[in-house]
Amino acid sequence: MSLDRSDVERIAHLARLAMNENEAPEYTESLNSILTLIDQLQATSTDGVEPLAHPMDAVQRLRADEVSELNQRDALQACAPAVENGLFLVPKVIE
């Protein structure tokens, strides 16, 4: 499986990464070399093997439904790039 430039551009778009003219060929090349590496998996038969999602053989813990987090808006917004009236500002959202 080998990616061409349009594949790489589609992936970059899905990942919301801008890519300029010079970068596209570089990323195409390095992604292809990584794909060659990971394609080694295909040679191994995994029929009937249960996928392992997590190394922890444990079950989800449950949290009591009690309010533990009080308003800390000022502290939490101290690093925000753009805030007004307690709202995070972003370019206009069009629905």
Place this chain on the structure above:
Amino acid sequence: MFNLTLSELSNALSRGEFSSLELTQAFLDRIKRLDTQYNSFITLSEEHALQQAKAADTLRATGQATALTGLPIAHKDLFCTQGIRTSCGSKMLDNFISPYNATLVERLNLAGMVTLGKTNMDEFAMGSSNESSYYGPVKNPWDLDRVPGGSSGGSAAAVAARLVPAATGSDTGGSIRQPAALCGITGLKPTYGRISRYGMVAYASSFDQAGPMTRTAEDAALLLQVMAGEDPLDSTCATQAVPNFSASLNDSLLGLRIGLPKEYFAEGTDPVILERVREAIAEFEKLGATVKEISLPKTQLSIPAYYILAPAEASSNLSRFDGVRYGHRCDSPKDLEDLYKRTRAEGFGAEVKRRIMVGTYALSEGFYDAYYRKAQQIRRMIQQDFIQALSEVDVIMAPVTPCSAFRLGEKNSDPVSMYMEDIFTLSLNLAGLPGMSIPCGFADNLPVGLQIIGNYFDEAKLLNVAHQYQQVTNWHQQSPANLSEG
């Protein structure tokens, strides 16, 4: 005092040889004087450290000190520290000051430890050489032209250069063990889930595990004791009881069964490294251990499986860096898409972007089964190999890396050759097992690490084995010859 270990410094503090404030000031001065050549720190938290040191001295004066009270430590810059920048080695978080402490930082603070600063690292912990940091590469104290390993390269170099007696690290594919090996220090990656991940900026959630980086196994035991244990804030943190790690350090190794996986001693590894590892194993035989060859047949598959699963998780984990709530934001975005794309393109470095793209691709429609699901199946097979092997032996021993510290820039242009660095370490992260790296000699004047792998939640055994070796050898006491002061 710079050559003393944590436990030696602890004793000196309790004997009153110096105060924590004096100790802290001395280390801070030393960092300011020497770190220009290593670049192992991103942020020095001087004021904060001096306050903590004063508080520690007060605790000691009132008889409330623990073994760690007043001792300096540095945190890898992916552990959130309230009021101190947490950058993850990335431009993305260059301006990020966490409003909260990571659980392990909180625990070490409560034990009275003094945070000197935040150590350099590969950006978002993605790398094996520390060259992907936005803050520049770290230099290996044993040879300034060489890499310290990564991603916890700053922590490893700082401990090796005696800029701090201990540091925290994180290990997703070898990021504690490999730099520990390349810098000649002791590094422990505990069992997955042993230490809370809350407040550790995620790279790959089902792989990431924090651990101590120290000069000795004895010190690692002291730190692990405080770092380990259940955390209600982390669903994936283990509820297993935490034993007293120091108590079993001196247990006899008589009858210890060591397995040597033949795949880890095959061609492709520097023969000098294999020789050092074999010499170390001979020491263990002298201590009463028995050795047998074992097989971990899926070893070669650990790299492709890892480089599907870890980037897949990363691609999702790093989606939160979007320029909306914190972190870097591009100038005057013209619309939402522009905000996302330029913010992320500017904020992330090349290796991070590569892994995000690989992960995005592996999860995308039509490829999930061929890549992600297949890799999860291989992950199960690798885990089964280890479970089988560890039913026959107590610990597995192997090299940590196929070669010693390489030159800066040597593997930088070829990501795949960099990935091969982790061939001996990342299968443990796939399986979730604990592993340790301890110094076992030199190859061409560069440190060599011995890897000790144990069963789930059997860190006490690893620490015991490592400590016994450090009682009969002095590799861990060697320091780089170029250190200008002792």
Place this chain on the structure above:
Amino acid sequence: MEWEVVIGLEIHAQLATNTKIFSGASTAFGAEPNTQACAVDLALPGTLPVFNENALRMAVMFGLAVNSEIGKRSVFDRKNYFYPDLPKGYQTTQLAEPIVGPGYVDIETDDGDTRRVRIHHAHLEEDAGKSLHEDFHGMSGIDLNRAGTPLVEIVSEPDMRSSKEAAAYARKIHAIITTLGICDGNMAEGSMRCDCNVSIRPKGQATLGTRTELKNINSFRFIERAINTEVARQIDLIEDGGRVIQETRLYDPDKNETRSMRSKEEANDYRYFPCPDLLPVIIDDAYIDAIRAELPELPDARRARFIEQYGLSDYDAGVLSSDRAQADYFETVAELTKNAKLSANWITGELARLLNQADMTVKQSPVSADQLAGLINRIQDNTITGKIAKNVFELLWNEGGSADEIIAAKGLKQVNDTGAIEAAIDQVIAQCTTQVEQYIAAEPDKRGKMLGFFMGQVMKLTQGKANPGQVQGVLKQKLDQRC
């Protein structure tokens, strides 16, 4: 051509927990922006989710109420996409292993039949925040208070064949979740949201037509209107030789039209995978049985019981059982008055009328069940007439107190004194000579109807206080004597 409409619904119900599904921040509605968004909700670096036990319990309650198989193992997945109201860049949801498996509910159609609507599954997920579009110098403002509020998404099979059935299904789900107390069911505030998948096909065709998904429907009435509008659009489109495109369409209730949501048109690739920050949720039979044992009586069972126990009509029983508070209210009144039919009439009549006018629910009613029962009892013992009772009810609503206090204070007690009633009747007969003559002249079987006029006059004269039964008897007697 005759078209068949095919509808499936996706209903999102916000669970009435105290805290978020994965954090300890409050879920209370209406707080200042971002004051209920903690570090986890903001997706600060290093933060991790921990699952709310109450969200799990409520989802299981729902599953049991809709006859579903409960997932003893359920798994959270990540649905990846970028949007400013989605702080992590993924929504934590359940795809392959949801908490609630296949089930069904029965709805009553207009012709009195029941139709079974199958539920494909229901899963737990987190709500997103809100984008506010007031103009902030050309920017949008993001409020993440709602981010992380637990939702159960209930996905039906495409089993509905008309907009009425769709609304009836939505009402049934509403009745179930409010009866269970797991959701407040407030569609205007978005606690319950309904997306409708609508397609049409020639009657008799087995394969489904291309569907569109209608969003932004915030009342039962709009469910019907939005579907009718969309069905008409699809029929016009196809009959004009066009094709329906699979897309998301926004319903505009002001214009009563649906329009394409261009921002969602782009083909999405959500890259689902199991969330590595959460472990499988495992529950056992004991857990499920304990919840089953505590389930309240469900709307269908209560409706059947209302018909059986109280002799209510299908209609009254259906209305009263659709809301737990209303059903409880009814049962309290019926208990205190021993007259279920009259109680039902008052609740579905006067009470419902005033509640509607005031845009209130039964829970907010200023007239309690005790107060209403007190009023009904005075009707039953002939203390007041039904007409006066309506006035007393309005006074109860506006001024409070008890029916007895109001009756005494305002002198509304019914007149049962035969002498007084006869006097009033005599006066009316004396005054209305023309009508009396007409009465006498009429055919005997027409006279009954004409009695109403004299009744009205007598009631007017007695200010509505005369016992209507008595008036009728005496009036008829006196008039007939003249014939």
